[in-house]
Amino acid sequence: MPTLILDNGSYSIKGGYATDDCPRLIPNAITRTKRTKRVYVGDLIDTSTDISGLYYRSPFERGFLTRWDCELAVWDRVFSNDVLKCTPTSTDLIVSEPMFNFGQIQRSVDEIVFEEYKFASLVRTPATRLAAIGAGHTIYGDDGGEPECVLVVDIGHSFAYVVPYFQGRQISEGVRRVDVGGRMLTSYLKETVSFRYWDMMDEAYIMNAVKEKCCFVSSDFYRDLDAARGCIGGRNGKNSLGLEYVLPDFTNSKCGYIKGQGGEAEQQMTDTDAQVLPLCNERFAIPEALFNPVDVGLEQGGIHQAVVQAVMACNERLRGVLMANILLVGGTAALPGLQQRLQSEVQAMSPYRVRISVPEDPITGAWQGGRMLAQGQTVPEGATYSPATVAEWQLTRAQYQELGPDRAVAHFTKFI
Numbered sequence: 001m002p003t004l005i006l007d008n009g010s011y012s013i014k015g016g017y018a019t020d021d022c023p024r025l026i027p028n029a030i031t032r033t034k035r036t037k038r039v040y041v042g043d044l045i046d047t048s049t050d051i052s053g054l055y056y057r058s059p060f061e062r063g064f065l066t067r068w069d070c071e072l073a074v075w076d077r078v079f080s081n082d083v084l085k086c087t088p089t090s091t092d093l094i095v096s097e098p099m100f101n102f103g104q105i106q107r108s109v110d111e112i113v114f115e116e117y118k119f120a121s122l123v124r125t126p127a128t129r130l131a132a133i134g135a136g137h138t139i140y141g142d143d144g145g146e147p148e149c150v151l152v153v154d155i156g157h158s159f160a161y162v163v164p165y166f167q168g169r170q171i172s173e174g175v176r177r178v179d180v181g182g183r184m185l186t187s188y189l190k191e192t193v194s195f196r197y198w199d200m201m202d203e204a205y206i207m208n209a210v211k212e213k214c215c216f217v218s219s220d221f222y223r224d225l226d227a228a229r230g231c232i233g234g235r236n237g238k239n240s241l242g243l244e245y246v247l248p249d250f251t252n253s254k255c256g257y258i259k260g261q262g263g264e265a266e267q268q269m270t271d272t273d274a275q276v277l278p279l280c281n282e283r284f285a286i287p288e289a290l291f292n293p294v295d296v297g298l299e300q301g302g303i304h305q306a307v308v309q310a311v312m313a314c315n316e317r318l319r320g321v322l323m324a325n326i327l328l329v330g331g332t333a334a335l336p337g338l339q340q341r342l343q344s345e346v347q348a349m350s351p352y353r354v355r356i357s358v359p360e361d362p363i364t365g366a367w368q369g370g371r372m373l374a375q376g377q378t379v380p381e382g383a384t385y386s387p388a389t390v391a392e393w394q395l396t397r398a399q400y401q402e403l404g405p406d407r408a409v410a411h412f413t414k415f416i
Contacts (some may be wrong), residue, residue: 003092005370010060011157014367018374027072042077062157096127107405121394127366128152128163134369135327139357149321155332157182162310174313176306182332204213209255217337231280242280297306304345319324323352
């Protein structure tokens with residue numbers, strides 16, 4: 001029976017079968033265009049050419065699934081013959097959920113999976129747990145499963161979570177959360193450029209593309225800030241920090257491009273056509289909120305402090321191993337320079353040797369862990385413990401009908 005792995009993130013769904021090498025990335029939202037009022041669901045959002053001022057409706061609110069009418073519409077599209085070609089009644093499902101998910105939401109997920117779609121079986125677990133399963137391949141570069149001790153740093157769309165695991169079990173007292181994620185950074189960038197240059201407050205789709213193409217994490221914030229003084233209007237002075245982002249005209253370009261790197265779209269646009277967004281210190285000042293949330297009004301420590309606090313909350317005998325087995329995943333983890341900066345900051349605060357590893361594609365790190373779980377690759381060679389297999393973990397539809405919703409929730413809680 002095929003197994004479908006669904007990393008159900010608040011920004012995008014990473015979906016694919018255990019036999020696939022990589023998942024499909026599908027926007028987890030419904031949008032409506034400003035001018036034509038046309039509605040796009042899931043992957044169809046990327047086919048829209050009228051993206052100026054898109055109205056977004058997300059199934060998630062503050063990182064938790066609260067709008068089931070919206071999510072059902074997206075899932076219907078994802079499972080359809082146009083996308084994943086899924087037949088639920090003859091398919092096993094592995095689906096991710098947020099950390100510290102509410103019991104009522106968990107019951108709703110189980111009910112929808114078994115009673116609405118009638119999947120054959122279900123494994124429901126936090127995305128960090130799936131990422132930990134695939135950590136061995138990233139950290140050690142082999143085909144082994146989950147390391148005995150691993151610290152997962154998941155910087156997603158809504159939050160950044162730091163979660164330690166030992167022998168396949170979450171160390172609850174060591175879990176930390178920072179309320180800065182990809183959505184916060186995009187909003188911060190929108191507000192900054194709207195105040196300084198163009199009004200981009202309604203252009204979430206475009207500004208997210210600007211963030212992904214232009215922003216980076218500085219290894220020395222104050223040095224780069226000083227260097228940026230020679231950068232005027234996005235044009236380089238004596239440094240390479242400034243650039244100009246050409247905003248889309250929705251004919252030759254859909255999301256825009258960095259000037260000088262636009263390829264065919266740039267050749268077709270004349271200088272008089274181009275509306276340019278200059279960027280300089282915004283490129284590294286926006287991601288700095290990950291290390292200094294106070295910049296965006298949050299009285300919290302940064303992700304580096306969360307990592308140190310998480311490790312120090314664990315048993316003293318585990319701390320050195322956790323520091324050496326840090327796995328960085330999530331969409332925001334793809335920011336250039338983040339791995340090096342985080343390692344530098346944590347090392348400065350830690351008496352242990354720090355090693356931070358990042359998967360080849362941090363966005364799909366949790367999905368790859370789910371794939372390894374489905375394939376039975378959870379136990380590293382020479383392991384002295386036995387993590388749960390997918391057969392022990394999964395709940396069949398018949399078992400769900402026998403146990404009921406509350407006991408089904410308790411079943412999955414055993415494996416966290």
